[in-house]
Amino acid sequence: MGIVVFDGLAFGALLFLISVGLSVTMGLMNFVNLAHGAFAMAGGYAASVVMNAYGFGFPAALLAGFVAGAVSGAAVEVLFVRRLYRSHPLEQVLFTIGLVFASIATATYFFGPTMQPFSIPPYLEGNFAFLGAELSRYRLFLIVVGVIVVAALVLGLDRTRFGAMIRAAVDNQRVARGCGINVDRLFLATFTLGCGLAGFGGALSLGMLTLNPIFPLKYMVYFLMVVCVGGAGTITGPFLAALIVGIGDVAGKYYVPQTGGFLIYLLMLALLLARPNGLVVKKGAR
């Protein structure tokens, strides 16, 4: 029982970490960003290259993941996305799907179709005993990082000037401009942050998922699920959703493995029907 909850929390934390950036770009900024996984993949490959080719440690790899996500995100924002904020959501869908296709082919070109090698650093490897259960160190690490990221983002968005400016700019661009906020720069910064978080999540996922060029498509449903079930534009919502989905998925697999692929989707359907606007509703939204 204990180990099921623990594993579920860890899986949930991972889901949260690779999805939270999407809550920023899609939820806060209202940009339908199906290319979220492409930025996560950029982070994953950067982390992998830094470790395998240059021999740096895991912390440096995580940093590289964040930077790669952020830089690619900033570039895409400046070149394209800033012209699309006001486009119809379906246009944004078409654009970001195109971006996903291009990123998959690019990754295949540079890294080949085979998955990337990765080994967890020794200090995070293996298990430790806690109350009679054997818990994985890496999973504990994921939970801790998840909690830190939630806390940092919640504080950052609610308590800082930057956070207040973002909220103002998203709610009403014209008034925000009138107040002297440089909305373009602010949006660039926010989009960069969202993509950086994606890259960071991509780097962290190396220890549990596998990284190959199809990554952005394969996990797209998970990103969307966490953000939409949780409540787009919030931080705590996706966190809560990720934990529920994580624990539900792990418990289902452990106790009733026969339910196979159904369980996670039935859970999602139930949550969506019970709370159509998300577990945590964004302030000011309907």
Add this chain to the structure above:
Amino acid sequence: MARLAATLLASALFIGQAAAAEPLKLGFVAPMSGAQAEYGLQMMNGMKTYMAQNGDSVAGREVEIIVKDSGGPNPDVAKRLTQELIVRDKVDFLVGYGFSPNAFAAAPLATDSETPLIIFNAATSSIPTKSPFIARVSMTLAQHAYGIAKWANGEDIKTVYTLYADYAPGRDANAQFTKIFTEGGGEIVGEIGVPLSSPDFGPYMQRIKDAKPDAIFMWFPSGELANTMLKAYRARGLDDDGIVALGTSDLVDDNSLDSMGEDAVGLITAAHYSAAHDSELNKAFVKAYDEVSGGSPRPNFMGVAAYDGLAAIYHVTEELGGDVSDGKKVMELLTGLTFESPRGPIEISAEDRDIVQNIYIRETKDTGEGLYNIEFETMPMVVDPGKD
């Protein structure tokens, strides 16, 4: 760009020397993009390797490979591409076919057009029965599952928990293993079909760990699922509990062994090919393949199947003096064909045009030059046990 130049050059040379003979056209349908692009790459390199060793023309006809990307299991796309290769490109052979549904969908076209179709991978047992123009040079899943179950019976393994990807190939492997292993006196203490979309395998491993079987039999398609599964197997410490890990070559595919790291060491698997197979022919093959592919990844069972496929095609074309227009004659020559492959002796069965070959039991070891599957037991010339 370089490839384009090479093609131009090659065709210029060709026009220069022998304008009379038509090129021998091979229509190659395989996953070249997307999640399983590595399948297509292995096959492509396998064919190129054969051509590098044996020349790119046979019986005076230059060999031309027309590449079509089927993506994943997309039977409608595979069927359309096959049809176009037949009616538009007028290919002499159809080759490739990574996925069973793609092969099934293409089978009637091979029959209608009397075009020989050589399967390089699709591993469902019944495929060659779907058209008299299909021959398989790769393997069947049942051969592997049979091999590992037989071996387990001979060891001190009484109880096995099975874990498999919950779709047709996984279920077939599981059924075949269960049948042979229980006939041999073993007991299956539990089985789990894992959905393909599942990203976290920890909970399944925990459940098996708690059940304490002597061994665990795993079947997952080669590549990332197998990799994720092994990560979970190690992370849960099933090996420390003495639970032996059994599987088929898909689990420790040569293509991805390098990226799996220590996780794979100690696995016992059954398969028809290992890049470490100890023969002169294989050493030459691996060396030539590495030159074609640039060294990494090394050849796996799909690379060798494509290599042998070309060997069969070259042989038949040679026999017929270059005239392969009669599909029936080609098939007559292919049926019952035996030759030495880098994997060992193989036969295209005279009964049903399916592959007959040695199945080896291997252990994955760190040789100092990377991880390799080291063969230690041979089951000679196994006929596919999976057809009803």
Add this chain to the structure above:
Amino acid sequence: MPLTLPRRGLFALEILFWIALAASFFVFPDRLYLLTQILIAALFAVSLDIALGYAGILTLGHAVFFGMGAYAAGLLAKAGWAEPLTGLALAFVLCGLVAYALSVMIVRAGELTQLMVTIAVGAIVVEIANQATPITGGSDGLQGISMWPVLGAFDFDLWGKTAFVYTFVVVLALFIVVRRMLQSPYGLALKGIHGNRKRMYALGSPVEGRLRFAYAASAAIAGVAGALLAQTTEFVGLDTLSIDRSAAVLIILVLGGTGRLYGGIVGAIVYMVVHDFFADLSPEFWMFWLGLFLMAIVMIGSGGILGGLSRLVRSERS
């Protein structure tokens, strides 16, 4: 200054468009399978347009009905009745009914919720089909379908002549029905709901009933498209139900232009031809070029290909 077309000119253009489509039979006799699959994708995209472009229902699970239609037609043929038209009718009715039942969950929800609900339903249906291997063949696919000749006279041939003509006629017939439906008062009401739902409530329009009907009609036609694929390829795989196919048809429709009747058809032609072109050019990296192409289309202008055209050419009445 946009070019102005008289209204009658627009209708003539439509006729010309269909004649050109029919003529492709003679122009590309060795690409009939591709043409057939383009027509099927076009019908599928038109069906999505009813739900998305006209009724405003955002769905990423429309392949559920496409696949259901395909399996219905395939299973009927395997069960011993391989007459093609019956298969289409069965797919139409079955998908319409199932969609009508499911629509309760969908018409009231917000856009993101619609998206996720349809994804979830799609994933569950794929898994059901995968588990029901004895019936569907699971991931190996439904084999052994052998259709009877169309109208008892035209056999499905290796060159795909019958398949093309059969598909063309069915697609044209259904398109005419859809066109009439969307230009009727019912179609106007749908547009009204899409434009301003609250006002339509205020006008006393039975909003939900209309949306549910639109969803059912859309699904029924998607089912026919799937049945056509099953009959012309004589094979059904799990991929007919997959989210990949749902996403592809969404891309096709948005590329062509939503809410414009012809958007799905133009999108299907452009997408599949471009895809085929790049895939032949570079079997390994075509996704890169296709991706760039999609991005470029969005950057050039909004409303897809037809949206762009409509800024260049205008009909008299609008």
